[in-house]
Amino acid sequence: MSKETPVLEAKGLGIQFGGLKAVNDFSISIGKSELVGLIGPNGAGKTTVFNLLTGVYQPTEGTYYLNGEKMNGKQSHQVVAAGIARTFQNIRLFKKMTVLENVKIAFNKSMKYSLASAFLRLPSYWKEENEIDRKARELLALFKLEDLADQAAENLPYGQQRKLEIARALATDMKVLLLDEPAAGMNPTETAELLESINLIRDKYHISILLIEHDMSLVMNICERIVVLNYGEILATGTPEEISQNPKVIAAYLGDD
């Protein structure tokens, strides 16, 4: 872990739905370019943690910070603007829009031209539209999707839809990327390609990644640290080796007989 201010930090984060404590006392600290895995049995609260960190839910307890700035109370789009982007467990693309437009949407927050400029197609409209067109195509090229730019997103094969979702998240110019089961439903070749993409964006953009994943080979392979969640609470934290030896973790996954 780096000594400087962590990029993303959560302190005692928790949320209560009626009588149910879905997540309790969740603390984490992720440094620059660090890749942390979040694992746990089904229903452990992993996706809830993501929803807490992206403004979908507001935490009922605890606080979280991005580069030292308090993020509680911010709505989804404000959290994205601040620099936390995510992908979804069940892919959420803009299905009827083209691959290119999907990425362009994420550039929207950096676009400034006014309504009048849009109505009259003033120079600022052309300047910004051309610029994001170029940027979006560059980003697609990085994921080898540039030839599919004008396809409807729903027509892409599964693995490429995942990639497009990551590309879209990248376009928001974020500092932390939350990936919710990116390898779910992928065959080994697609998973290998995904791994490649993740490494590529880490090297190129120096972003921090928090990753939920059930594919243990993937998690053990790329994560520097792993956080294990069970019944909404942190069960263990450590390096992949430590976690795979931890008796509590083994018990949670396999039962303690």
Added chain:
Amino acid sequence: MSKKMKISYLINLIGVILLYLAMTFVFDNGVLGAKTTYITGIAIIAMMTIIIVCSLNLLTGYMGEFSLGHAGFMSTGAFSSAAVTIAMLEAHIALPTLLYFIIAILVGGLFSALMGFVVGIPALRLRGDYLAIVTVAFAEIVRVAFTNFPITGGGKTLSGIPKVSDYHYIFWVTVICVTLMYMYIRSRFGRAVIAIREDYIAAAASGINVTRYKVMTFVLSAFFAGVAGGIYSHYMTAIIPTFFNFMKSSEFLTMVILGGSGSLTGSIIGAAVLASLPEALRDFSIYRMLIYSVVLVIVMIFKPSGIFGTWEFSLPRIIFKLFGKKEAKGGAAK
């Protein structure tokens, strides 16, 4: 702006001017004989309907939210503009007809936009069926209120509105309104609105302020509906609040869906055809509602996305194709 875009704009402009010249030729010279005045009237109503149906398509087709109260916005526009121009007449403000007309449609549009803002902020927290019900309620409130306010005729017909709408003005206003809506859709704003329709959670997660864009689109849609209302009242010169009822709202929605939600071309054709169809079928009087319903059922079964789906007509595209040039990208449809 590329050279090709400039050529596209020029082609569109020429296309619109040719259409205008053809229309003035037909209407001014009485080519259609004794029926000319009658047909001009249908054309005016059709053009006004085009504006309101396109504005509704912004909500239904592009934003994916139903409004069953668009007649309410039209009513607001019609009565507010009428109230202002009547007051101006009484104050003996002598202005050219064109200026009167422009004031009327702007007042109608702005009042309606204001109403859209007031209704939109609380209502757009809701989605789907719930929002649809709120819009119905809004239109009913407008209808009942206008039936009781003295300034809107108090249940009787509000008459004495200056007749300043004529088809020359209305044609150009229609062109401008549709073009503006098209520009809106093909901008970062429209892109955000379509993304919200596709998946509002993903849109928010991509940095789109969902509420802001929804309210913006709602207000814009209300504005154009109000403009249509202004045109209507200043063409009819006498209006009654009960005209803008639930049936009227659902008629507009039918036109959007039949033409193709998500296609302005569809809205234009849908509005033009369905607005003039009752007149065209007048000879069959009792059967016309039957034909109308059968057409709707058939379209919905065989083409649920509407006649045009999300396809847009583009004059430059056709011309480039005819002359073997490469296809124009995003040429303005008209």
